[in-house]
Amino acid sequence: xxxxxxxxxxxxxxxxxxxxxxxxxxxxxxxxxxxxxxxxxxxxxxxxxxxxxxxxxxxxxxxxxxxxxxxxxxxxxxxxxxxxxxxxxxxxxxxxxxxxxxxxxxxxxxxxxxxxxxxxxxxxxxxxxxxxxxxxxxxxxxxxxxxxxxxxxxxxxxxxxxxxxxxxxxxxxxxxxxxxxxxxxxxxxxxxxxxxxxxxxxxxxxxxxxxxxxxxxxxxxxxxxxxxxxxxxxxxxxxxxxxxxxxxxxxxxxxxxxxxxxxxxxxxxxxxxxxxxxxxxxxxxxxxxx
Numbered sequence: 530x531x532x533x534x535x536x537x538x539x540x541x542x543x544x545x546x547x548x549x550x551x552x553x554x555x556x557x558x559x560x561x562x563x564x565x566x567x568x569x570x571x572x573x574x575x576x577x578x579x580x581x582x583x584x585x586x587x588x589x590x591x592x593x594x595x596x597x598x599x600x601x602x603x604x605x606x607x608x609x610x611x612x613x614x615x616x617x618x619x620x621x622x623x624x625x626x627x628x629x630x631x632x633x634x635x636x637x638x639x640x641x642x643x644x645x646x647x648x649x650x651x652x653x654x655x656x657x658x659x660x661x662x663x664x665x666x667x668x669x670x671x672x673x674x675x676x677x678x679x680x681x682x683x684x685x686x687x688x689x690x691x692x693x694x695x696x697x698x699x700x701x702x703x704x705x706x707x708x709x710x711x712x713x714x715x716x717x718x719x720x721x722x723x724x725x726x727x728x729x730x731x732x733x734x735x736x737x738x739x740x741x742x743x744x745x746x747x748x749x750x751x752x753x754x755x756x757x758x759x760x761x762x763x764x765x766x767x768x769x770x771x772x773x774x775x776x777x778x779x780x781x782x783x784x785x786x787x788x789x790x791x792x793x794x795x796x797x798x799x800x801x802x803x804x805x806x807x808x809x810x811x812x813x814x815x816x817x818x819x
Contacts, residue, residue, distance in 0.1 A: 530777060530781075531662055531664055531668060532668070532784075534672060535671040536776035537756075537774070537775060537777055538671055538676070538733075538772065538773070539730045539776070540730075540749065540753045540756045540772035540776050541675060541756065541768060541769045542679075542726045543562065543565060543749060544756040544757040546561050546726050547561055547723075547753060548760075548762055548768040549719050549765070550720060551757070551763050552699040552762075552765075553716055554610070554614070555618065556621050556625065558610075559628075559750070560632060561753075562629070562748075562749055563628075563632040563747075564632075564728065564731075565734065565746040566746035567601055568594040568598045568731030571593055571594040571597040572591070572593070572649075573647060573649055573735070575589055575590040576649075577650060582651050584652070586650075590732055591729060594732055595728045596725075598731075602723060603721050603724075606716060611716075633746075647741045648739060649736065651667070651736055654667065657669070670733070671733045679769060683765070691718055695715055698715045698716070699763070730749070734749055752775055753772065755795055756772040756775040756776075758799060759771035759798060759799070759802050760774075761808055761811040762809060770811060771809070778794060779791045
């Protein structure tokens with residue numbers, strides 16, 4: 530359960546990026562998992578440049594990585610998705626898959642990344658015993674950072690002017706535009722915010738599984754997408770709930786059934802939820818007038 534909660538907190542951060550982008554522009558950004566890889570790479574070079582892995586260097590890696598990925602998210606939206614905003618949704622979906630492939634294979638050919646995995650700098654692993662449970666400092670950091678970022682995101686969405694604009698655009702883009710809201714700025718901010726959360730997830734994931742390579746974001750990205758659908762795509766609390774459920778389900782499967790079946794169980798959950806409750810646990814069915 531401890532392993533599942535720590536892993537689920539990483540999935541939840543990634544799922545938040547999926548669900549926010551979908552809530553604003555109704556797009557499944559399949560390149561989101563590869564933004565996690567960009568964040569992990571940025572964190573790797575930052576920590577390598579700063580020296581030994583300490584809380585200070587880890588904090589610096591978070592700042593640099595989240596800033597780099599926020600800018601990267603804005604560029605992806607401006608260059609790849611904005612020209613297709615009024616095109617059929619399938620065009621944007623195909624473009625998202627293309628961006629994902631471009632990022633993965635681009636990282637392979639770049640000389641400073643390359644195809645070979647790189648060892649991510651990690652702090653000395655220390656275990657703490659609490660109520661009979663053995664918890665490592667990496668797991669504590671994963672959970673604490675995830676909760677802090679989720680709280681910050683909640684404050685931004687519910688108590689800031691930009692957050693109010695995000696909710697307005699999500700509810701009705703045309704009405705928000707008529708009310709004077711800069712929709713393009715809101716969409717860019719949403720991509721930046723989601724990419725920053727993916728960067729933080731990349732640092733946490735690399736701390737738990739200490740290596741960085743170009744294809745590292747594929748499976749976490751897909752599982753976070755399952756988490757977003759499970760919780761209710763477009764629902765921020767749903768993404769958090771789905772992330773923890775998927776993380777716990779995966780680790781319980783590895784612990785009590787078979788490690789080889791873990792991925793099959795996770796994607797089986799996606800099939801079940803699409804059949805039983807397509808809107809997700811916290812999602813709502815939307816009626817459209819035709």
